Amino acid sequence: MKRRLSLFLVLWFVLFEALSCAKPREEQESAAPEQSVTEPQTQTVTETEPVAEEEVSETPNWDKVAKPDLGGVSIDIVQCPPSTTYYDALDWDEITGDKLGDAIYNRNRYIEQHLNMTMNVVKENGAGNLLSQSALSGSGDYDLGFDLIQEYGAGLLQKGLLRSFNTIKTVDLTNPWWDQSALRDMTVEGQSFFGLMDISFDMLESLTVLFYNGALIVQHQLDDPYELFLSNEWTIDRMKSMMESVTQDADGDDRMDIKKDRFGLAGREYKFQPMLFTSGVQLMSWDDEERQFRLNMMDERFLTVSEAIASIYVKGNPNVDYSDYNAGREAFAEGRVLFYSRLLGDYNNMRTNEDDYGVICFPRIDYAAQTTRYFVQDPDAIFLPVVVSDDNGDGKGDYDEIGSFLEAIGAYSRDVTKNVYVDSAVIGKGMRDQNSAAMVRIMMGNLGYDLAQTYALTTIQQGFTTAVTSNGNFASTAKKMEKQFAKLTDKIVEAIGEAAEKQQAYMD
Numbered sequence: 066m067k068r069r070l071s072l073f074l075v076l077w078f079v080l081f082e083a084l085s086c087a088k089p090r091e092e093q094e095s096a097a098p099e100q101s102v103t104e105p106q107t108q109t110v111t112e113t114e115p116v117a118e119e120e121v122s123e124t125p126n127w128d129k130v131a132k133p134d135l136g137g138v139s140i141d142i143v144q145c146p147p148s149t150t151y152y153d154a155l156d157w158d159e160i161t162g163d164k165l166g167d168a169i170y171n172r173n174r175y176i177e178q179h180l181n182m183t184m185n186v187v188k189e190n191g192a193g194n195l196l197s198q199s200a201l202s203g204s205g206d207y208d209l210g211f212d213l214i215q216e217y218g219a220g221l222l223q224k225g226l227l228r229s230f231n232t233i234k235t236v237d238l239t240n241p242w243w244d245q246s247a248l249r250d251m252t253v254e255g256q257s258f259f260g261l262m263d264i265s266f267d268m269l270e271s272l273t274v275l276f277y278n279g280a281l282i283v284q285h286q287l288d289d290p291y292e293l294f295l296s297n298e299w300t301i302d303r304m305k306s307m308m309e310s311v312t313q314d315a316d317g318d319d320r321m322d323i324k325k326d327r328f329g330l331a332g333r334e335y336k337f338q339p340m341l342f343t344s345g346v347q348l349m350s351w352d353d354e355e356r357q358f359r360l361n362m363m364d365e366r367f368l369t370v371s372e373a374i375a376s377i378y379v380k381g382n383p384n385v386d387y388s389d390y391n392a393g394r395e396a397f398a399e400g401r402v403l404f405y406s407r408l409l410g411d412y413n414n415m416r417t418n419e420d421d422y423g424v425i426c427f428p429r430i431d432y433a434a435q436t437t438r439y440f441v442q443d444p445d446a447i448f449l450p451v452v453v454s455d456d457n458g459d460g461k462g463d464y465d466e467i468g469s470f471l472e473a474i475g476a477y478s479r480d481v482t483k484n485v486y487v488d489s490a491v492i493g494k495g496m497r498d499q500n501s502a503a504m505v506r507i508m509m510g511n512l513g514y515d516l517a518q519t520y521a522l523t524t525i526q527q528g529f530t531t532a533v534t535s536n537g538n539f540a541s542t543a544k545k546m547e548k549q550f551a552k553l554t555d556k557i558v559e560a561i562g563e564a565a566e567k568q569q570a571y572m573d
């Protein structure tokens with residue numbers, strides 16, 4: 066059984082990879098006529114005929130997903146009021162002329178019509194708390210919540226208020242619209258409490274990236290970062306030497322000031338996670354065989370990577386300033402920063418930049434790692450509470466209906482809405498060149514999530530960050546934290562065990 070399941074997973078990964086590497090639609094269209102001219106028609110027909118219907122469909126996922134009549138239920142989702150700078154809204158009240166906003170609005174109405182249901186998105190501050198109250202009181206006001214994972218995920222789980230998505234029989238988590246990277250990184254004891262899927266684009270908006278200044282690259286005759294990436298030379302050392310050649314005490318007062326001088330790197334440091342992920346290591350992981358969390362800080366490769374990270378981020382390095390994010394953004398806008406570390410969604414704030422800029426992933430320590438991932442910083446997740454409403458009055462919470470809704474909207478978003486996000490929101494407005502667009506697509510195909518963040522293990526995160534900034538001894542820091550790590554993670558394993566037991570009762 067287990068082997069068969071993993072074979073399915075492998076197949077899905079292959080399919081997922083194939084989909085995410087697919088050429089943009091324009092290229093496919095322009096290639097098609099040429100082919101029909103040069104190839105004999107008969108050959109084309111015999112080769113494609115059996116699956117022709119499926120291949121021409123622009124909505125292959127939507128075509129095959131179940132679209133049951135949900136009998137008029139209302140699925141009530143609580144989320145925080147949408148950010149003004151990030152695309153995290155699950156719904157809008159009306160058509161406004163914004164391409165992505167309208168695509169989301171139209172998607173939702175389409176799903177409502179096809180499934181005979183209402184999608185009711187309630188936008189309130191503290192959505193995670195409201196979901197908590199709804200489940201605790203048993204009112205079932207909200208069928209789903211959508212909020213920041215670090216702020217609410219572990220809290221809701223430890224209060225026993227979350228139900229794993231794999232307990233819903235209408236949900237199939239191997240479907241590609243469920244982020245397979247998130248499932249791989251965050252599934253513990255076979256339970257998946259955090260919904261990262263193609264209903265929102267917040268995990269893409271929350272992808273950590275480096276924006277780079279194109280003019281400085283030219284002026285200082287530096288290599289193009291994307292070319293380095295393509296030739297497997299985009300390493301932490303390479304980035305470091307580029308940073309060094311740009312840094313300058315512009316006003317000559319012998320001190321570096323983010324408001325005046327020129328820097329190799331500025332922006333947010335994200336607890337130094339991005340380069341761990343690109344280098345194929347993680348602060349902590351779940352060990353399925355031992356059934357416990359592991360702190361990886363003493364592993365040899367983790368130490369090597371951490372020391373390389375510290376060589377950039379250690380306090381006092383004149384090439385770097387991450388003390389003031391806003392000043393860093395201004396310095397980048399003014400052309401005084403080579404690399405600016407921020408979330409992908411921050412392209413919205415950069416349209417007034419003087420110089421041309423591009424997007425590149427964080428570099429890695431070397432190209433030995435086969436498991437490069439691109440770190441997603443504290444995304445919004447979908448939470449499924451242990452109490453939901455029973456709109457159709459069959460005496461059972463409407464879990465099956467919620468599951469069918471999520472599957473349908475995920476399938477449709479993957480086929481239609483996600484393309485609008487990538488093509489018009491990210492690439493059409495923000496990314497100034499094709500290389501950046503290609504880079505973004507590569508990153509989106511392999512996201513990475515941190516368990517210390519997911520379970521809000523702030524003291525563990527803090528221990529690591531202090532070791533980095535002080536260029537401290539990682540092994541001795543890890544040794545000191547071991548006991549606390551065991552204590553904290555035992556509580557999580559216990560909470561997951563209790564949640565699993567509780568939901569077993571619902572399923573019987």
Ligand SMILES: [Ca+2]
Nearest residue numbers: 318320321322
């Ligand atoms: Ca200065």
Ligand SMILES: [Ca+2]
Nearest residue numbers: 455461462463
């Ligand atoms: Ca019901």
